[in-house]
Amino acid sequence: MRAVSGKASRMFSPIVGEVSLTGKPFYARSQTILVSDKITSKSLGYSGCITKGPKRAFFYPDCIYEADDVSFLQEGDIICLDNDGHATILWEKGSYQNALFLTEACNCYCLMCPQPPKKHDKRLIQQAQKVLDLIKSKQIGHICITGGEPTLLGNDFLAILNRCVSEHPDAIIDILTNGKTFSDFNFTKSVANIANKNVKFCVSLHSDIDTIHDKIVGRNGSYSKTQLGIYNLAKFGCHIEIRHVITKLNWNRLLGFSEHLYNYFPFCSHYAFMGMEVHGEASRNHNEITIFPDDYRENLKKTVIFMHRRGLPVSIYNIPLCQCDEQIWPFARQSISSWKNFYPPQCEQCREKAACAGFFSTSAFLPTELVKPI
């Protein structure tokens, strides 16, 4: 997530509020963070401030001062000020890619995880609740619930999902999950009771072979639990999306994997084949897992055609157009979050750039020598 760096005025608790660049009347300042060149008497009453200028006396609001770059902050963004001097955007106004990040804990340890699991920090739940408070009466089109593995939080997860569904009944809600928790039938039942037709469970499934999937996700027995979870979700009529990250460990079974999906999981509402972000664990395990789309070009083409012939809704995420066959371009989506989306200089000459997913700026290794402007 994009962040501002500066210095914290003191050891304050995290402050979540809505960005204002122009200022608000005094009565409306308690949930607002003012972004201004310097701290003045006009800064009083806000829950926090961000400034490029210096720190002021103790009776001014807590702040991040001497901040590096505040230009990307917009009126209405929701941010969190931390006492380590960072201000992180939690909810970008007008963006379709906002997520409630509920936990860093996970019951898998994926070789390609861009953000390796850590112990659960309860403050993330409070932070998500606070974001929900701030967007409560707003028109929200899309909410992503993610982690870590958000379903591990049990009742906290149910409470957040319940708020999302009841406060934003028209919003599309995507839950990113490894699906293992749903192997518990009763848990699935309580989630399904809350979920409405706009809730989609995006379940990661990385192989049709148990041993390969379990190796990728770093925990034995995951494959069985995930697939049982998918069946449980299906029993309650939940919308399910299968997300498949293509790595060096599974690329040569792409076609077998899609046959398996069609034969045993044909009821899902969407199937996504995803290029990898070489970040976090993925960067550490680079040699073991990294493969570039150009290397599985033929397999991906066959797979997508296989799915399309059968009338299954299929998408390709995170793969630049020049790295996949023209026949399957109609299935490639611009899937990379705008803040980490990157196009190498060669792309300037490409006439398909506007339709292309591009690359992850966060990836430690970019196959830029393979970029072939179209």
Add this chain to the structure above:
Amino acid sequence: MYRILPFQFKRSARDEVLMVNECGDYYFLDDASFDLFTRHIIDENSDIFYDLKSKLFLAQEDYEISLEKIAARYRTRKLFLREFTSLHMLVITLRCNQRCEYCQVSCAEQDAHAYDMNEGVAEKIVDMIFCAPTSHPKIEFQGGEPLLNWKVIERTVKYAKSVAQKTNKQVSFVICTNLIEISKEQLEFCQEHGVAISTSLDGPADIHDKCRKARIGDGTYRKFMEKLGLAREVVGYDGVDALMTTTAYSVERLREVIDEYVYQGMGGIFIRSLNPYGFAAEQANILGYDMRSFVDKYLEALKYIIQLNKKIFFPEHFATLLFSRILTPFSTGFVDLQSPSGCGISGVIYDFDGSVFPSDEARMLARMGDRHFFLGNVLTDSYTKIFAGEKLKQLTARACVETTPSCAWCAYQAYCGTDPVRNYLETGDELRAMRGSPFCEKHRLIFDGLFSILKNATDEEMDIIWSWITKNPDLVNRHESC
């Protein structure tokens, strides 16, 4: 170590084994690997091992979830059972204005009014139809020529619609007619009430006229074409569908039959073999052929149709059905070929006098003098007695390929079905060893042919096959318009 999951298999001539698992997933394996696999010593890191695991021919630690998956797909394939009973055929009259050479019904003279269904019986039948659990009953008017008793059709459609509204069900209608005496008013009624028309066209004029003859006089092709035009004017091209019956006259000329269907703008074709009932049984030596030569010609015709589809979208419906069973995990209802057999539980027929039979063939058998399959009469028996009675239960229990000798270990078991009425006709028993029966011969040889097509299909041909299964003409890039 790994466990082998249940499957059926068949060795082909070319040192190759076709394996089909319990829920219909298939895989081709070379003889040597098959041997290693069954002896539990195949390399556990090989592609073949992974394929066999992915297709649920074997399992290791994932044993339980593998069984879950097989069960889920098995349930899905048998989903047609939930639509108990969806197809209801009514013999509106046994009278007919034609006297076709192969008539399975042994139709009656045009003035034999004793063979008409009356409105009272028709209403009783409709009441019974709506007792069935299915939410989408389909009512098919048959004969004889049902149009000869038109007022009962009108009454039945209107009455069924009113009952459907009360019971909150979706009812649909089909009239099986030779079209010869259809009037504009009748067509307008069909248009207004959404009654589909199913008719018969055997091929070009000389083939059609060879069997489909008027009661007094000659062939009916010219008259048929005239009425087909009229029907399409009123109900549109989609409102009229045609079926053909292959006889000794046409089995060598299927290509011409297909060309005629294309020329007449039909949306596809169903190449059907002859049924050994009624007049067809009496004339088997003239009209009939052995199954092997039918299947040879059928497969030839199918290949011709596949080539044709490079230009136009034109499915062969029987192949579409069987390809769906081989290639998809879904349920396909087809009364004549399913397990348990569709008799009574998927389709049922009500004779003009209210007698209920589990299939058209069972009724024909009764007409030939044997009322063995008579389930009851709507005038005297309750729904429960007819549809939940011992007779239909016994019939169904004895009509599952899973427990039929030779079907039980046939590689095509997951895709096939059985016909207890046909078995009874041929052997005096609903349950028989199927191997060697014409029914088995036909389907086994067709499956052999279809798997060989699948094995050798180009990408374009696979697109064509999938365009039939998914009814999506856009899957194929046509080379020229026709």
